[in-house]
Structures are given as structure tokens and as C-alpha cells.
Amino acid sequence: MNIDIASLYLILALFFFLLPVAVFFATSEFRDRQVYWWCVGGLGTSLGFMFVGLRGVVPDIVSFYLAHVFFAIGFSFRSLSLRLEMSINIHRTALIYAAIGSIYVIVFSLLVYTNASEFYRLNWVHGYLVLMSLDLLWISQSIYHELKNKGGKLIAWMAIFILIGLLVRMVGYTTELGGVGVFEKGTDQYIGIFFIMIGYVLGNFGFIQLRLEKLWEYKKAVDVQLADTRSKNLTLEEILEEKNELMRTLSLSAKANSMGTMLGAIAHEINQPLGAIRINAEMLLALIRKSGDREGFQEALEHILQDNERAAVVVSSLRKFFIKGSSEFVSVDLSELIGDVYRILLPEARLHGVNLRAEIEPALMVKADLNQLQMVALNLINNAMDAVEGLAGEKNISIRLYQQDKRVILEVSDNGPGVPSDRVATIFELFNTTKEFGMGMGLWLSRAIMDSHEGTISLLKGPANETLFQVSLPIYSLAYQN
Incomplete structure (x- = not known):
């Protein structure tokens, strides 16, 4: 080389x-x-x-x-x-x-x-x-x-x-x-x-x-x-779907369990305007037979119409409340929904001597499942009525619905004995209840519903130291959709 x-x-x-x-x-x-x-x-x-x-x-x-x-x-x-x-x-x-x-x-x-x-x-x-x-x-x-x-x-x-x-x-x-x-x-x-x-x-x-x-x-x-x-994502989606189905089932089940109590009160309330309709109708017939008093005839007729309208509102509210809705979220007028719940529970509150008051701002829209929100409102008000049931003095329950910033706030407060301090931290957990015969599912289900609606539910103290549950939901309107 x-x-x-x-x-x-x-x-x-x-x-x-x-x-x-x-x-x-x-x-x-x-x-x-x-x-x-x-x-x-x-x-x-x-x-x-x-x-x-x-x-x-x-x-x-x-x-x-x-x-x-x-x-x-x-x-x-x-x-x-x-x-x-x-x-x-x-x-x-x-x-x-x-x-x-x-x-x-x-x-x-x-x-x-x-x-x-x-x-x-x-x-x-x-x-x-x-x-x-x-x-x-x-x-x-x-x-x-x-x-x-x-x-x-x-x-x-x-x-x-x-x-x-x-x-x-x-x-x-x-x-x-x-x-x-x-x-x-x-x-x-x-x-x-x-x-x-x-x-x-x-x-x-x-x-x-x-x-x-x-x-x-x-x-x-x-x-x-x-x-x-x-x-895992597919499994998670299946679990979430099962959870939503469970919440819908529990919501309807809770309504069905409440029907007996409410129907008694509503039947009592409907009987009053129906009885008044009968009395006014009899008075109208008597007036026509005796003197043909046109002024008395007109007044009796106005009472008949008013009482008939009152009965129609109660029945309409009852029908709307027990309609099975879709699981899809839709635009819901929360003011109208809370008003319906209030009118449905008002007769029962009167029967038990409960002073049920409502302050509802009009036209507060949210995007939600109608039946699930009804379940939350019904559960909170029923819990409040149970809390004041044993009071010797005045039994006061207050419902407030108002807008705060871009949120809709629902507050239900009562002057009952309150939640024991050792139960406050676990009040929203499953099977945790302060009632003697409660199942401990209502508040747990209410929190699950709020989570699915991007909302919150909290236990607070009111201005007069009363027990206050506060629900917060994002407002839904053309101004906030973006």
C-alpha cells in the first residue's frame, strides 16, 4: 500500500x-x-x-x-x-x-x-x-x-x-x-x-x-x-350517564313520595274555591228568582270567575310540577318555576301553621333540567318545613330569588333549631340526615344536580341567625351566552 x-x-x-x-x-x-x-x-x-x-x-x-x-x-x-x-x-x-x-x-x-x-x-x-x-x-x-x-x-x-x-x-x-x-x-x-x-x-x-x-x-x-x-373515557361516560339517569329517577321518585302529602293539602285548597263557586251560584239563582237584582248578579258572577281562576291556577301548577321532562338542558324561567313550587306548597304550609313567604324577582332565566331544579327547590322548602314543625311559636320560612352579578341566587331560610354543628361538614353527604325518619339522599342529590348545572349549594347563616340554604346558578340570557 x-x-x-x-x-x-x-x-x-x-x-x-x-x-x-x-x-x-x-x-x-x-x-x-x-x-x-x-x-x-x-x-x-x-x-x-x-x-x-x-x-x-x-x-x-x-x-x-x-x-x-x-x-x-x-x-x-x-x-x-x-x-x-x-x-x-x-x-x-x-x-x-x-x-x-x-x-x-x-x-x-x-x-x-x-x-x-x-x-x-x-x-x-x-x-x-x-x-x-x-x-x-x-x-x-x-x-x-x-x-x-x-x-x-x-x-x-x-x-x-x-x-x-x-x-x-x-x-x-x-x-x-x-x-x-x-x-x-x-x-x-x-x-x-x-x-x-x-x-x-x-x-x-x-x-x-x-x-x-x-x-x-x-x-x-x-x-x-x-x-x-x-x-377509561368510554367507561367514565357510561358512569356519568348512569349517574344522570339515577338523578332523574331519584328526582321523580322524590316527587312521587311527596305527592300524597301535597295532594291532601291541594285538595283542601281546591275545595274552598269550589265551595265558594257553589255558594255564589246558589246566591245567583236566588237573586234571579226573587228580585232579578242585576247588581247582585254581577257581583256574584265576578266572585265565581275569581274563584274559578284560583282553582285553575292550583291545578295548572300541579300538572306542570309532575310532568316528566327531558334530560336535555333547556332555557328555564326560574322565577316561574319557584313561583309554581311556592303555590303548590302554600296550602300545606297553611295547614301546618307555617308562615311561608316568597320574594321572587321576575324573568330570571337559567339553562337547566326543569325537573331537577324542581327537585332541589322542593327538597329545600320541605326540609325547612320539617325544621320548623316542632316549634311552639311562629314558624317562618322565607324564599328569596334574585340576581347577583351574572348569577341567579335562590335562598331558603327558616327559624328552626338549625343543623347540629357536628353535622354541618357532612350535611351534603349521601345517607347523612338530621331527620328521625330521613334517608339522607335529598341534599346529596341536590348538590349532585347543582354540580351538573355548574352551580353551587351551600349551608349558611341568615341575618337573624336562621338556617339558610343558598343555591347559585349561572344566569342564561342573550347577553351572557357568549
Whole structure:
């Protein structure tokens, strides 16, 4: 061969520079500390061979000392990069590599300083390279056996080819079959450099294979996680639908349970205007028969119409209250809804001597499920009536509906004994009740309904220290829809 050995070293340096650059760009999708360290190792080896090839051109301090510092950096970082494949806790291993590399550079420097022959210097260098190549072989074999990664096998072949090249070179200058000097021509030089080049090509392909297989595993894990997330989302949607269906069922069930009590009171209330209608009708007939008094006839007729209207309002409110609505949210006039509930419960309140008052601002619109909001209002007012039932004095319940900022506020307060202090924190929990025969579902269901409506329900104290439940809902109008 006509190519001198120094030029081969420079070609080898260029080759070792291009390989880590190729690795760097090939692993752009999954570039991490392991990739950076492998590339630093390749660049270190490249600089080492470059300074060796420039021996006689650059100062001896660069060729003799700095070159071998880069060799130590190159082999150490390459091995550390592979060790990251099996464990990220390599602090102690990094210190060991730093110590070995420092000993290698110091001993080589002493050999140069003491003018030791090139034979001993070559033996020391090749001994270090053999040690690091054996370490590389052990790491790559461990990666292959533990992770079953084909990249580990290629890196193992890299270590084997480097070892063959080093051993050929060592046999050459030890037996004098090859050149003893660094740049002395010999078949062992060419064979050694050839095997090292083949080894490095295989090793870098192996490292890329390591990263690609890890990327594929990561993508598979992401796909599995996404599939699991989609499955959980579907399950969650089913659970939410079951919860909404449960709330609708409980709402209607609570209304049905309240029907008996309310129907008695409503029947009593309807009987009064119907009785008055009968009396006024009889009076009208008597007037017509006796004197034909037109003025009396007109007054009696007006009373009949008023009482008839009163009965119609009660019946209309009752029908509207017990209509089964859709689960879809619609625009609801909360003022009208609370007014209907108030009119329905007013007869029962009167029968029990309860002073039920209502202050309702008109035309307060919300987007809601009509039946669920009826359930909340009914539950709060019934709870208030139960709270004042045992009072000896005045029994007062107040209903207030008003707008505050962009919210509609419903307040139901009573002058009952209040909620015991040890029950305040758990008053909205399922099966928690202060009533002797209560089930503990009303307030829990009311809070669940408010959550689904982006609203809140709270237990507060009123201005006169009375028990006050406050419901807050976002107002719904053309001004706030955006």
C-alpha cells in the first residue's frame, strides 16, 4: 500500500467524526443524554486519532498528551452511554471510568517524560484500549441478554472487531512481524485499522438500532396508554350517564313520595274555591228568582270567575310540577318555576301553621333540567318545613330569588333549631340526615344536580341567625351566552 500510516490515522479520524454526526441526526426523534454521550465519545476518539496522525506537525504536547486525553474521554463516554441503557444510576461507574482514564493518561505521560521506548508506550496504549473494549463487549452482551435488543449484538461485534484489530497490531510489533513504531508501515497496521473501522461502523449501526427499538417500544407504550385512556373515557361516560339517569329517577321518585302529602293539602285548597263557586251560584239563582237584582248578579258572577281562576291556577301548577321532562338542558324561567313550587306548597304550609313567604324577582332565566331544579327547590322548602314543625311559636320560612352579578341566587331560610354543628361538614353527604325518619339522599342529590348545572349549594347563616340554604346558578340570557 502506498498510503502512509499518518494519513490513515487522519482518514480514521475523519471517519470517526462522521459516524457520531450521522448517529446524532439519525436519532433526532429520540435524542437524550444517552445519544449525547455516545456522540461525545465518538468525537473524542476522532480527535485522539487526529492528533496522533498530526504527530510531527503539531507540538509534541498535543500529540503525546492531549491525544490520549481525548482517547480516554472517547472510550469512557461511549461505555457510560451504553450503561444508561440498563440503569440511570451510574454516578459511581462514571467516577471509576474517570479514575481509570486519569491513570492511563498519567502513566503514558510518565513513559514519555522518562523517554521510555515506543514499544512500551504502544503496549500501554493498546493495553488500555483492550481493557475498554472488553468492558464494551461485556456491556453490550448484557444489553442483548437482558433487553433482547439486536443493537446490543451489533455493538458486541464492534468490540470484537476492535479487539481483533488491536491484537493483530500487538502481535505485529511484539514479534517484529510488523512495524514497531506508530507510523512504521506493516501489514499488521493495515489489518488493525481495517478491523477497527469495521467495528466502529457496526457499533454505530448497533447504537442507532438501540435507539430505534427504544423509540418503537415507547410508541407502543403510548399507543397502549392512549387505548387505555380511550377505554377509561368510554367507561367514565357510561358512569356519568348512569349517574344522570339515577338523578332523574331519584328526582321523580322524590316527587312521587311527596305527592300524597301535597295532594291532601291541594285538595283542601281546591275545595274552598269550589265551595265558594257553589255558594255564589246558589246566591245567583236566588237573586234571579226573587228580585232579578242585576247588581247582585254581577257581583256574584265576578266572585265565581275569581274563584274559578284560583282553582285553575292550583291545578295548572300541579300538572306542570309532575310532568316528566327531558334530560336535555333547556332555557328555564326560574322565577316561574319557584313561583309554581311556592303555590303548590302554600296550602300545606297553611295547614301546618307555617308562615311561608316568597320574594321572587321576575324573568330570571337559567339553562337547566326543569325537573331537577324542581327537585332541589322542593327538597329545600320541605326540609325547612320539617325544621320548623316542632316549634311552639311562629314558624317562618322565607324564599328569596334574585340576581347577583351574572348569577341567579335562590335562598331558603327558616327559624328552626338549625343543623347540629357536628353535622354541618357532612350535611351534603349521601345517607347523612338530621331527620328521625330521613334517608339522607335529598341534599346529596341536590348538590349532585347543582354540580351538573355548574352551580353551587351551600349551608349558611341568615341575618337573624336562621338556617339558610343558598343555591347559585349561572344566569342564561342573550347577553351572557357568549
